Amino acid sequence: xxxxxxxxxxxxxxxxxxxxxxxxxxxxxxxxxxxxxxxxxxxxxxxxxxxxxxxxxxxxxxxxxxxxxxxxxxxxxxxxxxxxxxxxxxxxxxxxxxxxxxxxxxxxxxxxxxxxxxxxxxxxxxxxxxxxxxxxxxxxxxxxxxxxxxxxxxxxxxxxxxxxxxxxxxxxxxxxxxxxxxxxxxxxxxxxxxxxxxxxxxxxxxxxxxxxxxxxxxxxxxxxxxxxxxxxxxxxxxxxxxxxxxxxxxxxxxxxxxxxxxxxxxxxxxxxxxxxxxxxxxxxxxxxxxxxxxxxxxxxxxxxxxxxxxxxxxxxxxxxxxxxxxxxxxxxxxxxxxxxxxxxxxxxxxxxxxxxxxxxxxxxxxxxxxxxxxxxxxxxxxxxxxxxxxxxxxxxxxxxxxxxxxxxxxxxxxxxxxxxxxxxxxxxxxxxxxxxxxxxxxxxxxxxxxxxxxxxxxxxxxxxxxxxxxxxxxxxxxxxxxxxxxxxxxxxxxxxxxxxxxxxxxxxxxxxxxxxxxxxxxxxxxxxxxxxxxxxxxxxxxxxxxxxxxxxxxxxxxxxxxxxxxxxxxxxxxxxxxxxxxxxxxxxxxxxxxxxxxxxxxxxxxxxxxxxxxxxxxxxxxxxxxxxxxxxxxxxxxxxxxxxxxxxxxxxxxxxxxxxxxxxxxxxxxxxxxxxxxxxxxxxxxxxxxxxxxxxxxxxxxxxxxxxxxxxxxxxxxxxxxxxxxxxxxxxxxxxxxxxxxxxxxxxxx
Amino acid sequence: xxxxxxxxxxxxxxxxxxxxxxxxxxxxxxxxxxxxxxxxxxxxxxxxxxxxxxxxxxxxxxxxxxxxxxxxxxxxxxxxxxxxxxxxxxxxxxxxxxxxxxxxxxxxxxxxxxxxxxxxxxxxxxxxxxxxxxxxxxxxxxxxxxxxxxxxxxxxxxxxxxxxxxxxxxxxxxxxxxxxxxxxxxxxxxxxxxxxxxxxxxxxxx
Ligand code: HEM
Ligand code: SF4
Numbered sequence: 001x002x003x004x005x006x007x008x009x010x011x012x013x014x015x016x017x018x019x020x021x022x023x024x025x026x027x028x029x030x031x032x033x034x035x036x037x038x039x040x041x042x043x044x045x046x047x048x049x050x051x052x053x054x055x056x057x058x059x060x061x062x063x064x065x066x067x068x069x070x071x072x073x074x075x076x077x078x079x080x081x082x083x084x085x086x087x088x089x090x091x092x093x094x095x096x097x098x099x100x101x102x103x104x105x106x107x108x109x110x111x112x113x114x115x116x117x118x119x120x121x122x123x124x125x126x127x128x129x130x131x132x133x134x135x136x137x138x139x140x141x142x143x144x145x146x147x148x149x150x151x152x153x154x155x156x157x158x159x160x161x162x163x164x165x166x167x168x169x170x171x172x173x174x175x176x177x178x179x180x181x182x183x184x185x186x187x188x189x190x191x192x193x194x195x196x197x198x199x200x201x202x203x204x205x206x207x208x209x210x211x212x213x214x215x216x217x218x219x220x221x222x223x224x225x226x227x228x229x230x231x232x233x234x235x236x237x238x239x240x241x242x243x244x245x246x247x248x249x250x251x252x253x254x255x256x257x258x259x260x261x262x263x264x265x266x267x268x269x270x271x272x273x274x275x276x277x278x279x280x281x282x283x284x285x286x287x288x289x290x291x292x293x294x295x296x297x298x299x300x301x302x303x304x305x306x307x308x309x310x311x312x313x314x315x316x317x318x319x320x321x322x323x324x325x326x327x328x329x330x331x332x333x334x335x336x337x338x339x340x341x342x343x344x345x346x347x348x349x350x351x352x353x354x355x356x357x358x359x360x361x362x363x364x365x366x367x368x369x370x371x372x373x374x375x376x377x378x379x380x381x382x383x384x385x386x387x388x389x390x391x392x393x394x395x396x397x398x399x400x401x402x403x404x405x406x407x408x409x410x411x412x413x414x415x416x417x418x419x420x421x422x423x424x425x426x427x428x429x430x431x432x433x434x435x436x437x438x439x440x441x442x443x444x445x446x447x448x449x450x451x452x453x454x455x456x457x458x459x460x461x462x463x464x465x466x467x468x469x470x471x472x473x474x475x476x477x478x479x480x481x482x483x484x485x486x487x488x489x490x491x492x493x494x495x496x497x498x499x500x501x502x503x504x505x506x507x508x509x510x511x512x513x514x515x516x517x518x519x520x521x522x523x524x525x526x527x528x529x530x531x532x533x534x535x536x537x538x539x540x541x542x543x544x545x546x547x548x549x550x551x552x553x554x555x556x557x558x559x560x561x562x563x564x565x566x567x568x569x570x571x572x573x574x575x576x577x578x579x580x581x582x583x584x585x586x587x588x589x590x591x592x593x594x595x596x597x598x599x600x601x602x603x604x605x606x607x608x609x610x611x612x613x614x615x616x617x618x619x620x621x622x623x624x625x626x627x628x629x630x631x632x633x634x635x636x637x638x639x640x641x642x643x644x645x646x647x648x649x650x651x652x653x654x655x656x657x658x659x660x661x662x663x664x665x666x667x668x669x670x671x672x673x674x675x676x677x678x679x680x681x682x683x684x685x686x687x688x689x690x691x692x693x694x695x696x697x698x699x700x701x702x703x704x705x706x707x708x709x710x711x712x713x714x715x716x717x718x719x720x721x722x723x724x725x726x727x728x729x730x731x732x733x734x735x736x737x738x739x740x741x742x743x744x745x746x747x748x749x750x
Numbered sequence: 751x752x753x754x755x756x757x758x759x760x761x762x763x764x765x766x767x768x769x770x771x772x773x774x775x776x777x778x779x780x781x782x783x784x785x786x787x788x789x790x791x792x793x794x795x796x797x798x799x800x801x802x803x804x805x806x807x808x809x810x811x812x813x814x815x816x817x818x819x820x821x822x823x824x825x826x827x828x829x830x831x832x833x834x835x836x837x838x839x840x841x842x843x844x845x846x847x848x849x850x851x852x853x854x855x856x857x858x859x860x861x862x863x864x865x866x867x868x869x870x871x872x873x874x875x876x877x878x879x880x881x882x883x884x885x886x887x888x889x890x891x892x893x894x895x896x897x898x899x900x901x902x903x904x905x906x907x908x909x910x911x912x913x914x915x916x917x918x919x920x921x922x923x924x925x926x927x928x929x930x931x932x933x934x935x936x937x938x939x940x941x942x943x944x945x946x947x948x949x950x951x952x953x954x955x956x
Contacts, residue, residue, distance in 0.1 A: 004886060056791060063782045070791060072810060073833040086810065086833075088791065110924070114755060114883055117813060118803050119796060132794075132808055134830070375798040382819065383800065385923060428800025447794065461798050601795045603775045 006140040014146040021153065022146065025049055026139040027633055033077060033085075036636070041629045043080030044621040050092040050155030051138050053080065054131060054448045057087030058612045064604030079135055082613055088132040090448060091116070091141060092155040095401055096187040097165035097180055097207070098126035099331070102397030105388035107148045109381035115141050120384050122377040124441055124494055125204070126164045126401040127155065131448050154191060158199040158620060160275070163187035164217070165207040167400040167408045170333065173363040175209025176227040177238055180331040182267060183207040185324040186225075189268050190275065194671065198279040198623045200290035204247070205271070211241075217403060219255045220246045220497060220532075222292040223274060230261055239263045244274060244304065245296030248491040252532045253293035256301045258308065268321045273312040277304070279671075284620050316672065333411055336396035339366020340415025351421050353432040359417060362410070370409045370420060371434035375464060376442055376457050377405030379429070386427045394420055403494070405441055406434060437474065437481050437552075438467035441494060445487025445504065446599065450612035452487035454504025454515040454541050458600030460485050466545050478552040481565055485517070496532040497523045499565045500548060505538050506608055509587040515541040515599040515606045521551070521569045521577065536574045536581070540596050543584040550580055623671065624741055627664025631657045631734050638727050647718040654723070654730040655710045661737040662707060665694075668744060681711045694740050703729075703736035753884035754832050756846060757927075758854045759817060760873045760938065761824035767870040770797045770804045770823075773816045776864050777807040785860060786853075788812070788834050811837065814857050825861065825873065827854035828883060843900035847880070851904065852945050858938040876935040881920060881927035889926040894918045897926060907944055909934050 014022075025045070032042045059070050072086035079085045093108070100108075108128055112120045115137045116130035123129055133141065142152055154160060163183050170178035186205065190196045196203070206221040218224025224243035229236050239261045246255025262270055274292075281299075283290040296304050324330075347355075358371040372387065379387070387407070391397045395411040402408060412420055424430035433439055440463055443449065445456030463483060467474070484498035488505075495501030501520035506513050516538045523533030539547045554577075559568050569577070587596050598606050634657035641650035659677055662684040666673045669687060673680065688694035689704045696703060706729035715726060762768070777793040780786060789810035796802045803815040803826070811834050817826035829850055832838050840846050858873045880901070887893055898916055905914050913933040920927030936944075 006886065009886065061781075061792065064778060065782060071789060073789075088808065110885055113923075113925075114885065117794065117796075117806060117808070117815075119799065132813070378796065378799050378802075380799050380802040380819075382923070458795070461795070464798070601774065602793075603778055 006143050010143050010147045014143060018146040018151060019143070021151075022139050022142045024630075024633065025142070027637065029135065029139070031633060031636060032079065035077075036632070037629060039078055039081050041621055041625060043083065043615065044157055044626075045629070046079060046135070046138075047157035047615060048154055048159055049138070049142065050094065050152035051133075051135060052090040052092055052156050053083045053450060053612075053615045054088055054090045055446070055450050055452065055610060055612065057084055057089060057450070058082045059084045059087065060610075062604070062607040062609040064598075064607075067607075067609045080615070083615075085135060089135055090444075091130045091133045091138060091152065092123070093128040093130070093145060093150060093152050094155040094162045095126055095128060095150070096163050097169065097183040098167055098401035099180070099184075100399045100401065101148075102388040102392050104148045104150055105384050105391070105399065107144055107150075109384040109388070111141050111144060112381045112384075118381045119378050120381060122374055122379075122401045122405045122407065124377075124403050124405060124443065124492060125162050126167075126403060127162050128401070129444075131444075151191070156202075156615070158201050158203075160187075160190045160193075160196050160203045160205060163190075163205045163207070164221075164403060166209050166213075167402040168360070168369060168410075169207070169209050171362040171364060171367070171369055171410050172209055174213060175363075176229050177209070178332075179207040179209050179225070179227050181324065181328040182225070182227075182240070182264065184331050186268060186271055189320055190271065193272070193275070194623075195272055195279060196275045197626070198671070199275075200282045200284040200620055201287060201292075203275070203278065203292060207240075217494075217497065218243055218246075220248050220252070220494070221255065222247060222278075223271060224255050225262075225267065228261060237263060240267055242267075242270065245293040245301075247291050247293040248494060248496050248532075249291065249489075252491070252496045253297065254532070255293075256296060258301070258305055265322045265325060269315055269318070270308070270312055272318075273308045273315060276311050276315075277307045281307070287620070290620075333396065333398050335364075335367060335411040335413070337394060337411075337413040337416060339364070340413040341366065342414045342417055347418050348422050348425070350425065350430065350432065351418055354421055354430055355417065357432045357436055358434040361414070364411075366414055367410075368412050368414050368417060370412050370417070370424075371402075372399075372407040372409065372424060372429050373431040373434045373439055374406050375431070376440075376460055379407075383427050383429055387424075387429060390420070390423050393423070403441075404435060404439060406439070433468070433471070435482070436479050437483065438464050438471070439482075440464050441482075441484040441498070443486045443490075443492035445485070445493075446602070446610070449487055449492075450615070451490060452504065453506050453608070453611070454487055454517055455599040455602055456485040456487040456493055456502070456504060458602060459502065459517065459541060459544055462600050463545055463548060475552075475556045477556055477559065478565075481552070483548070495520050495523070498533065499523065500551060501533050502544065503535075504541075506606075507538060507540075507587070509596075510590045512590055512597050513606055513608055514587050514596055517541055517544050519544075519547055519551075519577075519581065521574070522566060524566055534574065537578050537585055539581060539584050540587050541599050542596050547581050547584050550584070551577065554580055623667045624664045627667060628661055628734065628737055628741065631660035631664065631730075631737070634660055635727060635730050635734060638730065642720075642723055642727060645720075647720060647723045651715045651718045651723045651726055654726045655715045657730045658707045658710060658733045661734045662688075665737055665740060668741070677711065681707065688740065693744070694736065696736055696739065699736075703733050706730070706733045752843075753882055753887055754829055754840075754846065755883040756850045757826060757828045757879075757881040757883045758850050759819075759824045759826040759879040759881075760854060760858050760875075761822055761877055761879075763872040763874050764870070765823035768823075768867065770816055770818070772867060772870075773805040773861075776861070776866060777805065777814075779866075780807060780860070786857065787836075812853065824879075825854060825858050827857060829853070843897075844903055847901055847904050848907075848945060850880075851878075851908070852942070855938050855942040855945065859942055862938060873938045874935065875937055875941050876932045878930040879919070879927065880930060881925055883925060885924050887926050889918070889920045889924060891918075893926050894928070897928060901928075901930075904945075905930065905932075908932075908941055909936075910944070 074086040077085040121129045165183040205223045208218045225240040242258040243255035244258045440460040442456040442460035446452035481499040486493035486503040502517040518535040520533040638653035781790045794806040807814040813828040815826045909932040919929040
């Protein structure tokens with residue numbers, strides 16, 4: 001019964017490239033434990049695999065009375081700047097366009113039980129997140145995901161994040177066409193793409209099937225693609241309107257149109273060209289201004305467009321640009337049950353409500369989409385496992401996550417709806433009210449986020465409970481309003497695009513800090529989030545439920561017939577609403593009512609002492625720094641080979657390490673360097689040796705000659721002593737490469 | 751079975767007497783006053799999910815949850831690793847099982863004695879759920895027998911002179927799990943003292 005390892009158990013069951021990738025990461029963990037990798041580089045290395053920090057990982061926590069150290073057993077070992085190795089972390093798991101199958105759901109459920117807290121959390125960008133994960137467990141966790149076709153690569157860090165898409169893609173009556181295969185193709189084309197590795201910040205992409213509805217939120221993304229068809233020469237042609245430079249965050253920007261119609265075969269190369277321009281010209285030092293939105297704003301859309309088209313024109317052709325188009329149906333989901341009609345009553349208790357709010361008929365007659373509402377985006381492992389079984393019964397084992405932190409089940413025969421409802425209800429997954437006032441979105445906030453100021457999840461839970469309690473008495477005009485909550489101004493909860501948004505702030509009163517939320521009104525969810533709201537007043541956390549009540553009552557009482565909430569807010573004016581909330585903003589003295597001085601769901605006296613350094617921006621690590629770190633890992637591997645007396649392999653790996661370092665340096669000038677030993681050596685000679693750029697101030701050409709010697713057949717001597725020497729030379733060569741890179745200065749113009 | 755990841759749950763006698771919310775300040779207080787001999791980190795509120803882990807106290811070596819799985823409230827102790835000096839020398843599965851029980855019973859005892867809960871929390875001593883939270887250990891009949899062998903000496907101490915039944919109850923989620931029932935409904939304090947009075951005071955303490 002003795003346990004083997006997951007590496008052993010899954011041998012041959014994951015794609016070779018992913019196995020190699022994960023093994024590399026494992027080696028990096030080993031090197032970091034030996035203090036052989038720089039904190040900053042290691043942090044970005046793990047972030048790019050979705051391994052995130054979490055609150056209290058700086059080794060301290062305010063317990064309500066004072067800030068105390070958390071004495072993790074690892075002592076000084078860190079996994080990034082001010083991030084303690086042993087501290088629990090978060091694992092983000094990228095789910096392109098939110099598409100999941102049953103096996104994947106079961107695996108996620110298993111992983112949450114074994115490595116996390118048995119809770120699977122759906123994020124506001126269709127990802128999954130597991131919390132309280134130890135970094136030592138992450139390689140196994142990744143292997144088990146890889147075995148079911150999921151990678152966590154580039155889930156965080158300054159890279160292309162999860163590519164999102166309407167969860168109704170392919171079944172929605174409003175869409176131009178199904179965007180799924182395009183989202184899938186672009187996600188995997190840009191994954192690990194060399195042109196998408198050298199960003200100053202993250203890069204988010206979203207696909208929408210139509211212009212009018214919210215689902216894709218294309219306007220708030222770095223790159224938004226909205227499906228469109230046009231008729232050319234009597235032929236209907238598919239394409240996308242390309243939006244660039246949108247984004248939320250502290251300074252939200254609406255995206256601008258880069259091109260009104262980009263034909264389907266052009267979307268991959270054009271996206272690649274946008275990435276290249278962003279990598280080349282985007283801000284790298286000041287991360288507060290490093291998102292694409294700032295570059296587009298700085299250059300102006302015309303100039304940005306010109307640069308992108310110029311870049312597009314010189315891109316080396318790539319067959320992957322159109323290869324996927326030969327099989328656009330690869331992502332199709334076929335129904336497994338015959339189309340049907342809803343059976344006559346009687347229906348199960350609660351079915352009518354659920355049907356009204358959670359079910360939408362598909363464009364395909366006889367089928368429906370059912371939304372599984374997840375409170376705060378959470379479900380238990382047991383629920384997710386059961387859900388996987390339910391999908392196998394009803395739709396062939398498929399589901400999609402949504403940006404509203406829910407899960408949708410598509411291709412449900414209408415005849416099966418009562419049965420589905422009953423099965424979901426048995427595990428508490430049949431809550432009605434999807435996309436209504438009580439279906440609140442919230443970021444992690446102070447629960448687990450290092451930057452959290454107020455408890456977004458605590459507030460969301462409280463509001464949800466209160467709204468649910470008065471269900472049935474809520475005026476229909478406010479029933480469908482959306483509430484979104486962020487724990488701070490960074491807007492991970494997308495509060496800018498809610499009808500009523502909140503973000504956490506803190507205020508001082510009576511010499512104590514008091515958790516507050518700014519009330520943000522006037523945002524718009526529809527039309528792909530084309531309007532952002534503005535803050536009207538900061539209300540203490542504990543009075544926010546009353547603020548919601550006041551605002552909604554005011555709307556119900558004073559709205560004109562048919563007047564939308566947004567139009568009403570505009571007409572009423574922010575000043576009036578501010579006055580409406582004025583008395584709620586007052587904070588009583590501590591002695592009078594201390595409840596104001598703690599947050600929802602957390603009885604500790606509130607303090608800002610737990611805020612740490614967020615990892616949202618990742619660390620700006622250049623391609624060259626990454627390459628040099630990777631060459632160091634190879635030298636280490638060569639040493640291991642030598643210890644194992646595999647001299648041929650050790651010699652070869654040491655040479656590879658030098659090549660990697662040389663290539664990394666070349667990338668300062670030429671990002672397209674070809675991965676071929678002869679070409680790398682030749683280009684290195686030309687750019688660094690002939691120019692003497694690589695020459696050491698004291699040792700001159702000595703270190704460069706190590707590379708040339710090995711390349712010129714020197715590495716064929718695989719006697720133990722020669723290999724030993726070669727490994728030392730490789731190490732020295734890499735040191736010299738670091739020095740050279742430092743001498744070159746931060747960055748040379750390309 | 752070498753896995754350190756062992757879960758153990760003890761159930762409440764009268765779950766209706768208490769609300770999950772009541773445990774939030776208690777767990778915070780445990781952190782403030784270092785009530786358990788281990789590195790306690792944070793409290794997590796999962797009351798909003800159906801039959802979920804309820805309210806959790808996250809420690810470095812384990813998670814403690816007032817858990818609602820299958821609709822039954824109880825204390826779930828879920829060991830994650832063994833870094834505490836008293837645990838990192840654990841040599842055998844039996845020692846580990848004893849140590850897990852000791853930690854879980856200790857938490858139960860504390861909850862029963864918690865002033866703010868005013869005696870509303872009482873655990874059943876006659877039923878224990880034990881699970882290997884590691885799918886590298888497949889829930890085969892051989893693994894079940896193996897677990898029983900390791901468990902026997904612990905149960906003999908825990909429930910002397912009474913009928914004890916160990917039944918396999920896992921499987922659907924691919925984890926090895928057993929339900930232990932005993933004809934003796936002693937309180938957790940008694941169970942704890944029996945464990946401790948085992949005479950085999952190993953390094954497996956809590
Ligand atoms: C300065 C730091 C940060 C900024 C500016 C930032 C900004 C954002 C924005 C604008 C979004 C979502 C909106 C969109 O869809 O584009 C987002 C998503 C998210 N952020 Fe942050 N964030 C930061 C740090 C963090 C931290 C420290 C956490 C906590 C662990 C966090 C958790 C999340 C989550 C859970 C999402 C939705 C997730 C996803 O991509 O799947 N963020 N962030
Ligand atoms: S909005 Fe702020 S509190 Fe919420 S996850 Fe983002 S950074 Fe953290």
